[in-house]
Amino acid sequence: TPLVGVLALQGDVVDHCRALEAVGARSRTVRRPEELTGLDGIVLPGGESTTIDKLSRRFGLRDPLVDALAAGLPAYGSCAGMIMLADELLDGLGDQQTFGGLDVTVRRNAFGRQVDSFETDLDVVGIEGPLHAVFIRAPWVERVGAGVEVLASAAGHPVAVRQGRLLATSFHPEATADTRVHALFVAGL
Ligand code: GLN
Numbered sequence: 001t002p003l004v005g006v007l008a009l010q011g012d013v014v015d016h017c018r019a020l021e022a023v024g025a026r027s028r029t030v031r032r033p034e035e036l037t038g039l040d041g042i043v044l045p046g047g048e049s050t051t052i053d054k055l056s057r058r059f060g061l062r063d064p065l066v067d068a069l070a071a072g073l074p075a076y077g078s079c080a081g082m083i084m085l086a087d088e089l090l091d092g093l094g095d096q097q098t099f100g101g102l103d104v105t106v107r108r109n110a111f112g113r114q115v116d117s118f119e120t121d122l123d124v125v126g127i128e129g130p131l132h133a134v135f136i137r138a139p140w141v142e143r144v145g146a147g148v149e150v151l152a153s154a155a156g157h158p159v160a161v162r163q164g165r166l167l168a169t170s171f172h173p174e175a176t177a178d179t180r181v182h183a184l185f186v187a188g189l
Contacts, residue, residue, distance in 0.1 A: 001024065001025065001026055002025045002186060002189040003026045003028060003039055003040050004025045004026065004027050004040060004043060004185075004186065005029070005030040005035065005041070005042040006020070006027055006028070006029055006043045007030050007042060007044050007045060007065075007081070008030055009031065009047075009051070009059065009061070010045075010048065010051050011045035011046050011047025011048075011052070012046060012047070012172070012174055012175070015045075015174035016078075018174075019173065020043065020182055020186065022179045023182045023183040024186065025186045025189075030061070031059055031061070032059065032060075032061070033064040036061075036064055036065065036073075039068075039073065040189045041074035041075060041076070041165075041186070041189045042073060042074070042075050042076075043076050043078070043081065043182075044077040044078070044080075044082075044084050044085060045078055045079075045080070045081055045174070046078045046136065046174075047079075047080045048080055049080040049084055049092075049096065050094075050096050053084070053097055062099070065099055066099050069085075069099055069101040070100075070101065073165075074166065074185070074188065075165070076169075076182075076185040077166075077167075077169075078168075078171070078172055078173065079135075079137075079139065079169070079170060079171065081168065082102075082106060082141075082170055083098060084098050085099060085168050086105065086168075087101070087102060087105070087145075088105040089106055089108060090105060090142065091107055092108055093108075101166055102163050103145025103146075103148055104148055104158075104163075105143035106140070106141055106142070107139055107140055109137050109138075109139070110138065110139050110140040110142075110157070110170075111137075111155065117135060117136045117137060119133065120135070120154060121133070122159070122171075123152060124152040124180075125149070125150075125151040125152065126184050127184060131152075133152075133159070133169075133173070134171055134176060135170060135172075136172060136175075138170040138171060140154070140158065140159055141158035141159070141170075142157065144158060144161060147163050148163045152169075154170070165188060167184065167188070169181060
């Protein structure tokens with residue numbers, strides 16, 4: 001049974017733990033560097049990426065997590081978590097930084113004020129049938145590196161991508177009862 005961490009600095013942590021356990025993984029909330037030890041993967045939840053960036057430094061978690069990702073720790077990032085995984089960020093606030101690992105450029109709050117938050121059904125590579133996707137002040141992907149596969153798009157931009165053992169979605173599967181994105185991640189561990 002894979003042990004999957006859920007970064008628990010801010011955001012919808014409990015819903016990710018529940019989804020991971022529903023697809024047969026064990027989950028562990030991660031707030032301290034020691035809690036990264038022994039993980040088979042980690043989920044970076046949505047929330048507010050500027051806050052996650054700041055808190056990760058305050059908790060001494062930033063450097064160990066950046067190192068773990070660079071060393072190949074599999075990760076799934078949702079929304080703000082996608083931002084944190086991106087190598088390059090557009091429309092970040094001030095000197096906001098990401099953890100990196102995923103060879104993409106992400107634009108924060110990309111869908112803009114008119115369609116701030118919305119829901120839509122998506123076709124996702126690797127998932128059978130439509131997936132109901134909840135977008136909340138979501139980023140989109142503006143550039144994908146050569147090793148990055150686009151799994152789904154919305155409004156003409158990638159909103160689900162995979163690069164090896166890194167998976168990221170602009171939307172929030174943990175906000176629905178559908179656990180297929182978590183299953184996709186856990187199946188790759
Ligand atoms: N707009 C948020 C950010 O910049 C992300 C929103 C979310 O995770 N639902 O981090």
